[in-house]
Amino acid sequence: xxxxxxxxxxxxxxxxxxxxxxxxxxxxxxxxxxxxxxxxGVLLGPQVLxxxxxxxxSLASLALVDQAAIAPLAxxxxxxxxxxxxxxxxxxxxxxxxxxxxxxxxxxxxxxxVAVMLGAQALGLxxxxxxxxxxxxxxxxxxxxxxxxxxxxxLGSQAGRTGFAVLLLQDLAIIPMLMLVDIMGQPSxxxxxxxxxxxxxxxxxxxxxxxxxxxxxLRPILKLVSAGDSPELFMSAVLFxxxxxxxxxxxxxxxxxxxxxxxxxxxxxxxxxRAVEAIIEPFKGLxxxxxxxxxxxxxxxxxxxxxxxxxxxxxxxxxxxxAAILYVLARAFRxxxxxxxxxxxxxxxxxxxxxxxxxAAIAAGVVTGxxxxxxxxxxxxxxxxxxxxxxxxxxxxxxxRNQASTAALPQPTLxxxxxxxxxxxxxxxxxxxxASMLDEHGLSYLAVDQDVQNVSKRNETGHRVxxxxxxxxxxxxxxxxxxxxxxxxxxxxxxxxxxxxKIARQENPGIKIIARARxxxxxxxxxxxxxxxxxxxxxxxxxxxxxxxxxxAGIPMGxxxxxxxxxxxGFRKLLxxxxxxxxxxxxxxxxxxxxxxxxxA
Numbered sequence: 257x258x259x260x261x262x263x264x265x266x267x268x269x270x271x272x273x274x275x276x277x278x279x280x281x282x283x284x285x286x287x288x289x290x291x292x293x294x295x296x297g298v299l300l301g302p303q304v305l306x307x308x309x310x311x312x313x314s315l316a317s318l319a320l321v322d323q324a325a326i327a328p329l330a331x332x333x334x335x336x337x338x339x340x341x342x343x344x345x346x347x348x349x350x351x352x353x354x355x356x357x358x359x360x361x362x363x364x365x366x367x368x369x370v371a372v373m374l375g376a377q378a379l380g381l382x383x384x385x386x387x388x389x390x391x392x393x394x395x396x397x398x399x400x401x402x403x404x405x406x407x408x409x410x411l412g413s414q415a416g417r418t419g420f421a422v423l424l425l426q427d428l429a430i431i432p433m434l435m436l437v438d439i440m441g442q443p444s445x446x447x448x449x450x451x452x453x454x455x456x457x458x459x460x461x462x463x464x465x466x467x468x469x470x471x472x473x474l475r476p477i478l479k480l481v482s483a484g485d486s487p488e489l490f491m492s493a494v495l496f497x498x499x500x501x502x503x504x505x506x507x508x509x510x511x512x513x514x515x516x517x518x519x520x521x522x523x524x525x526x527x528x529x530r531a532v533e534a535i536i537e538p539f540k541g542l543x544x545x546x547x548x549x550x551x552x553x554x555x556x557x558x559x560x561x562x563x564x565x566x567x568x569x570x571x572x573x574x575x576x577x578x579a580a581i582l583y584v585l586a587r588a589f590r591x592x593x594x595x596x597x598x599x600x601x602x603x604x605x606x607x608x609x610x611x612x613x614x615x616a617a618i619a620a621g622v623v624t625g626x627x628x629x630x631x632x633x634x635x636x637x638x639x640x641x642x643x644x645x646x647x648x649x650x651x652x653x654x655x656x657r658n659q660a661s662t663a664a665l666p667q668p669t670l671x672x673x674x675x676x677x678x679x680x681x682x683x684x685x686x687x688x689x690x691a692s693m694l695d696e697h698g699l700s701y702l703a704v705d706q707d708v709q710n711v712s713k714r715n716e717t718g719h720r721v722x723x724x725x726x727x728x729x730x731x732x733x734x735x736x737x738x739x740x741x742x743x744x745x746x747x748x749x750x751x752x753x754x755x756x757x758k759i760a761r762q763e764n765p766g767i768k769i770i771a772r773a774r775x776x777x778x779x780x781x782x783x784x785x786x787x788x789x790x791x792x793x794x795x796x797x798x799x800x801x802x803x804x805x806x807x808x809a810g811i812p813m814g815x816x817x818x819x820x821x822x823x824x825x826g827f828r829k830l831l832x833x834x835x836x837x838x839x840x841x842x843x844x845x846x847x848x849x850x851x852x853x854x855x856x857a
Contacts, residue, residue: 297552333543342520361425368394397607414595441620462508470522579604594656605638675736676702681726682747727755745771761786
């Protein structure tokens with residue numbers, strides 16, 4: 257009886273064990289959460305561990321063979337994901353995206369549906385089954401793509417916004433697609449265009465009703481619950497809103513995830529937004545992992561091994577076809593090459609709603625399960641390959657992004673008399689602080705940095721920052737190194753800092769070079785390279801800590817500051833003597849004295 261009771265919790269224990277143990281272990285070897293859940297799904301599913309149970313029955317307790325048991329919970333993961341996305345948006349921001357949603361999104365769905373339908377007909381399918389395949393394969397994976405952008409905190413990037421807009425339109429397109437499948441399955445014939453138009457009207461009427469109810473009901477519900485000062489009741493209300501709105505949308509013929517998105521959109525402008533996010537996030541993470549686990553369970557390895565060239569060939573052709581269509585459309589909408597390419601490859605694979613479309617078509621009698629089995633296999637295979645595809649294309653996309661950003665950045669072209677007093681190599685936290693001090697004392701400066709995004713952001717705030725490699729002698733010449741009074745090397749890269757110091761000293765032997773050092777050892781290397789003064793971070797942080805400690809311990813402020821200045825002067829004399837040979841010898845002696853087991857000087 258006890259064993260039977262434990263069996264009821266087997267699937268839950270496997271899912272929790274996967275999320276709590278297996279995924280962190282896989283992440284340590286460089287496998288992302290999404291791919292990790294999929295891999296576990298393949299290994300624990302009927303294709304691998306399920307087959308081994310015939311010879312080793314004891315493994316049955318670890319196998320996941322009942323996909324139907326966890327499918328409803330997996331669907332909730334997608335529901336909560338769309339709910340949180342709605343919270344991050346607002347109706348106003350959504351209106352700003354209308355060109356992408358209803359322009360690029362509609363174009364992608366229509367063009368891909370027609371292209372895939374023609375390809376399916378070329379492979380021997382009749383018109384209606386080919387149309388079903390075209391509609392199903394035109395959709396992409398909202399769950400995986402949005403989760404990838406969210407994990408990398410790039411949902412607000414150009415590629416993230418483009419991909420999300422197309423995915424949102426695809427979620428909206430599911431409604432008329434399902435209605436069209438239902439129309440094709442009905443024996444009575446009628447005006448197809450009129451029936452499709454009626455489906456659109458019904459869908460938008462349902463969305464309008466949900467929005468109207470949400471605007472007047474959601475805020476009062478949360479206000480009433482929050483007044484009770486009970487976190488448990490507030491959590492219950494939030495979960496009720498997310499799932500209940502999805503259920504209401506399903507009853508109206510829409511997708512559950514779309515209903516949850518609308519609910520999140522309604523709450524985005526309320527004072528409860530952050531509290532709702534904090535409650536939903538843990539549920540979303542676990543249940544969305546369960547969805548990816550389900551994708552792994554559904555991958556039919558036997559069918560792939562039976563005819564690998566054909567299955568993989570069709571999958572690759574599908575991804576390339578969809579990617580090519582979306583890339584051309586994105587470029588037509590004047591998106592940068594890197595954003596168009598990234599969006600195209602991430603939306604090239606198929607998505608979870610393909611199972612919904614094909615399942616509805618099988619139930620309506622429009623297609624047969626035997627005909628759709630290879631299609632579903634291609635869907636699973638491309639979804640499984642999506643995270644790998646994202647990693648594989650990342651170097652090319654980063655290169656294109658950097659090229660585009662670099663081309664848009666200003667280059668240092670100094671006129672006569674416009675040479676800076678100081679050149680700042682590295683414009684991060686330290687560089688920007690130095691720049692503010694130079695501004696305060698009326699000294700001109702020119703800052704350079706190799707981080708394209710940082711340069712763009714700094715220039716938007718009015719700083720004079722240029723993109724370039726400060727270790728390049730030609731670039732330093734364009735920056736005015738020959739006439740500059742001083743060079744500040746602030747980047748947190750020891751090797752790069754030493755290269756810049758050496759080249760700057762060659763270009764201008766008399767320039768004063770002040771460099772940031774990690775510690776005494778790095779400072780010694782900088783003195784060897786020709787720096788005027790190196791400032792080790794470990795020493796400065798220790799001196800500041802000692803000053804604060806002395807003051808808090810009751811030592812008068814003046815005495816504490818004097819003590820710190822005395823120690824700082826001691827370090828400067830030790831490491832920063834004008835004679836480089838003496839400075840290096842002193843630094844070496846100091847390092848030997850600091851080694852364990854060595855007597856202090």
